[in-house]
Amino acid sequence: MAETETLDSSSHPTENEDHDMPDADKSAKDSGSDSDSQSSSDSEDDAQQNEQIQALQNELLNNPSNYDTHVQYIKTLRKQGDIEKLRQAREAMSAIFPLSPEMWQEWIKDETSLSSGPDALPAIEKLFERGVSDYLSVALWSDYLSFIQEHDQSVSTLSAAGISKARNLFERALVATGLHVAEGSRIWELYREFEQAIFLTIDETDANSREKHVQRIRNLFHRQLSVPLADLSSTLLAYKAWEAEQGANLDVDSSNLDGLSPHLASLYQKALDMMNARTHHENQISRKVEPESERLQHFMAYLKFEQSLGDPARIQILYERAITEFPISSELWLDYTNYMDRTLKTSSLVRDIYKKATRNCPWVGELWVRYLLSLERGHASEDELSAVFEKSLQCTFSSFEEYLDIFLTRVDGLRRRLSSLTSGAENSSLDYITIRETFQRASDYLSPHLKNTESFLRMYRYWALLESTLGKDLVAARGVWESLLKISGSMLEAWQGYIAMETEMGNINEARSLFKRCYSKRFPGTGSEDICNSWIRFEREYGALDDFDLAVKKVTPRLEELQLFKLHEAKNAGVSVDDRDNSSRKNVREKRKSVSNLNEEQSPAKRHKDKAKNVKITSEDGKGQAKDTAKVNNTKPDIAASKPASGSKKENKEVSSGKPPQYNDQCTAFVSNLNLKANYDDLRRFFSDVGGVVAIRILTDKFIGKSRGLAYVDFSDDEHLAAAVAKNKQTLLGKRLSIAKSDPKGRKKGGAAHGSSSKQGDGADQTTENSKSGAKDSAEDSKGKGPQPSSHQRASNIQLKGKNTFAMPRAVRPLGWVDKDKPKPKESGSVEDENPKSNDEFRKMFIKSSS
Incomplete structure (x- = not known):
């Protein structure tokens, strides 16, 4: 088109020629002014098209995988006419992409219009071959067959070579489209027309040749009538008409099967039944107006x-249509x-299907993985496998796991090939280098994205294994693990894999040196404790006594450090909540202070009692209670079983009167380092193998209701208690428990024994002698001197020892405790004490006692 425009513009006359022109010629030139304006308009359109083409070229240069841009670029160039x-x-x-059948038809049409001579025939045939391999298209196959009959001289002249070539092409077309229910009959009809054209060229005197060809055409009819196609009844009428021309006595206007051979009638009836069974599905998928999602479901x-029904050929045709x-x-x-992998696993057809699949959906990593496996099953060459692998890495997948899967599939194939090699060491070494x-390559590309993940660790473990087994290089295998530690050294599993x-x-x-390198590292969760325990277990199984002692020496302070760190974290978490509660209570007190100075007049014992209320015990049913009504399996605990016989009547009386039950911890285990999420059921299951559990008490904070990591477990006898204590240092919910016998009387000797709780709100022990004597002194002093802070002072003077010093308040005498054997002061048991006093009454009482 560009050459034509150049020629047209050069034929225009110049201005000097205009003066000598005849009138007729002048009028002709005047009329040519319109063509000049048209040329100007065309020039503007060309400029616009050039700008559009340049823009599309730049876009494709930046993003060559943009399908729509490719289509628009081709349309613009076709409109402009720039063939090259x-x-x-x-x-x-x-x-990059498969072209649609319509795009192939346009391309072939353009090339055919430019040159249709014998020299252009191979190039156009090649285009047809490429087109029919992209998608199933009956129309494109029809064009291909028609083109060969028209432009291939050997076929058009019906030479022996031409007839053979055409028949081979028709048979290929039938394999590709002959089972297409809706459109397949077009190829059958073209085939029959070609054979009938050959029949007309046979000399009438050659009866033998004519009879053979009649039988060939009859076989084509029979083959078509045995296939369920859309216009099966029309084909039957055409066959009967043709047989009538050959002299058969058939009713050409009827669709009945009279006059047909029993075999043909059976084949036709079977094909008709199959067609009727598929009519509903064909109608469903032929509705173009429905949404694509619904049409796809109809295809499925x-x-x-x-x-x-199990016919692979028919299933494949339907897949190709879909x-x-x-x-x-x-x-x-x-x-x-x-489906194709299950039915035709090693066929070259399966590999071709995978090639089409990866061209249509290059972003699906699983298709590339299956493609590589299909090539390996078909014993493809290393060059072909490598080319497909490299091409897959150029695609964009939705996750990095898909890239990893492709890398590992490639390695699997190389490993299998290397394992099956029987050649010399040189080839094996070369393959292992690959x-x-x-x-x-996988590590360099994926480490920024997959480090510290299980899949990345799995790849490195596989790599180290192959280095040591196939590569026979232990140093290289260690180098693999060392590389992983540089990338994911904070991952416990990486160290464990290396050690393993x-x-x-x-x-x-x-392995021991690796334990020494990593036991002091900080790992997420319980990883730090796990690696320490793994070292101890390792030395028990493989080490000498000196090695075991060294491991214990190294690990013990580390475990204590981790334990203190976790307790500190838990304590800080609780303090942060308590601070907010204390600040709110402080604000309330400050507001009340403006009205009354009771806060200054309040006794130290009273303040200590208020503070003690901040702690409560959670009973087995998981609910904190102000008064101790802890239950075991929804029944009241056996108070008499856990208290001395001499005081059982008094204690039962206290329970019946509503006072808190008393615990002397005669057969009780003290549990610390308890997971803050552990509940009664967890402890019950933990001691299920011991048995004899009578009651469980979990200490919780009164205001936030969270566990303090401490618990008391009462047992029915000493035998069960001893078995429970033997479970010391065992793990529950990721925490190693500290379990010891609760021994409140051990406080007499200045030891750090665990105290028992006499009241579940303050945790003091009522059975200790020091507490009794201190209570008597406090009661006597209160007679003449008024409220004194002796109880508080005694608590503060107690020497705390051991690791679990935060548990020691259980051994402190409870505030307000009095000796029940001594006569009670009148004030302590009177009804007046139970009634709330006014501010003035309290002030007068305080002034009187102070004086």
């Missing part, structure tokens, strides 16, 4: 129906390739 650029654009798009239902309609449906491609390079490799190989000293 148009060819290049089509080739570029075809190298149709495929399920065909698969139930992907022609929905070429970028990854669900459909995965289903198609999966494995190492593949692993290294050395241990399995019998390299005990190397």
Whole structure:
């Protein structure tokens, strides 16, 4: 077109020629002014098109995988008429994407219009071959067959070679489209027309040749009548008419089967029944107005129906029809390739299908993985496998796990090939270098995205295994683990994998050195404790006594440090909540202070009592209670079983009167370092193998209701208690418990024994002698001197020892405790004390006692 415009513009006359022109010529020139304006308009359109083409070229340069831009670029170039650029654009798009049947038809039409001589025939045939391999298209196959009959001289002249070539092409077309229910009859009809054209050229005197050809055409009819096609009844009428021309006595206007051979009638009836069974599905998928999602579901239902009948050829044709309609449906491609893998595992047809699948849906990593496996099953060359692998890495996947899967699939194939090699060491070494390079590429690309993940660790473990087994290089295997530690050194599993490799190989000293390197590292969760315990267990199984002692020496302070750190964290978490509660209570007191100075007049014992109320015990049913009504299996605990016999009557009386029950911890285990999330059921299960559990008390904070990590477990006898204490240092919910016998009387000797709780709100022990004597002194002093802070002073003077010093308040005498054997002061048991006093009454009482 550009050359034509150049020629037209050069033929225009110049201004000097205009003066000598005749009138007729002048009028002709005047009329040519319109053409000049038209040319100007065309020039503007060309400039616009050039700008558009340049913009599309730049866009494709930046993003060559933009399908829509390729289509628009080809349309613009075709409109402009630049044949060379148009060819290049089509080739570029075809190298990345499959072209639609309509695009192939346009391309072939353009090339045929330019040159249709014998020299152009091979190039156009090649275009047809490429087109029919992209998608199933009956129309494109029909054009191909028609083109060969028209432009191939050997076929058009019906030479022996031409007839053979055409028949081979027709048979290929029938394999590809002959079972297409809706459109397949077009190919059958073209085939019959070709054979009938040959029949007309046979000399009438050659009866033998004519009879053979009649039988060939009859076989074509019989083949077509045995296939369920849309216009099966029309084909029957055409066959009967043709047989009538050959002299048969048939009713050509009727669709009945009279006059047909029993075999043909049976085949036709079977095909008709099959067609009727598929009519509903054909009608469903032919509705173009429905949404694509619904039409796809109709195709899937149709495929399920065909698969139930089990004809692989018919199923494959239907899959090809579906992907022609929905070429970028990854669900459909995965289903198609999966079916073909099950039925034709090693066929070259399966590899071709995978090639089409990865061209239509290059962003689906699973398709590339299956493609590589299909090539390996088909014993493809290393060059082909490598080319497909490299091409897959150029695609964009939705997750990095898909890239890892492709890398590992490639390594698997190389490993299998290396394992089956029987050649010399040189080839084996070369192949293993390829494995190492593949692993290294995977690590370089994926480490920024997958480090500290289980999948990345799995890849490195696989790599180290192959280095030691196939590569026969232990130093390289260690280098792999060291590389992983540089990337994911904070991952406990990386160290464990490295240690496991050395241990399995019998390299005990190397494994021990790894424990020494990592036992002091900080790992997430309970990882730090786990690696310490693993070292101890390792030395028990493999080490000498000196090695075991060294491990214990190293690990013990580390475990204590971790324990203190966790307790500090738990304590800080509780303090932060208490601070907020205290600040709110402080604000209330400050507001009340403006009205009354009771806060200054309040006794130290009273303040200590208020503070003690901040702690409560959670009973087995998980509910904190102000008064101790703890239950075991929804029944009251046996108070008499846990208290001395001499005081059982008094204590039962206290319970019946509503006072808190008393615990002397005669057969009780003190549990510390308890997971803050542990509940009664967890402790019950933990001691289930011991048995004899009578009651469980979990200490919780009164205001926030959270566990303090401490518990008391009462047992029925000493035998069960001893078994429970033997479970010391065992793990519950990721925490190693400290379990000891609760011994409140041990406080007499200045020891750090665990106290018992006489009241579940303050945790003091009523059975200690020091507490009794202190209470008597306090009661006597209160007679003449008024309220004194003796109880508080005694509590503050207690010397705390041991690790669990925060548990010691249980051994302190409870505030307000009085000796029940001594006569009670009148004030302590009177009804007046129970009635609330006014501010003035309290002030007068306080002034009187102070004086």
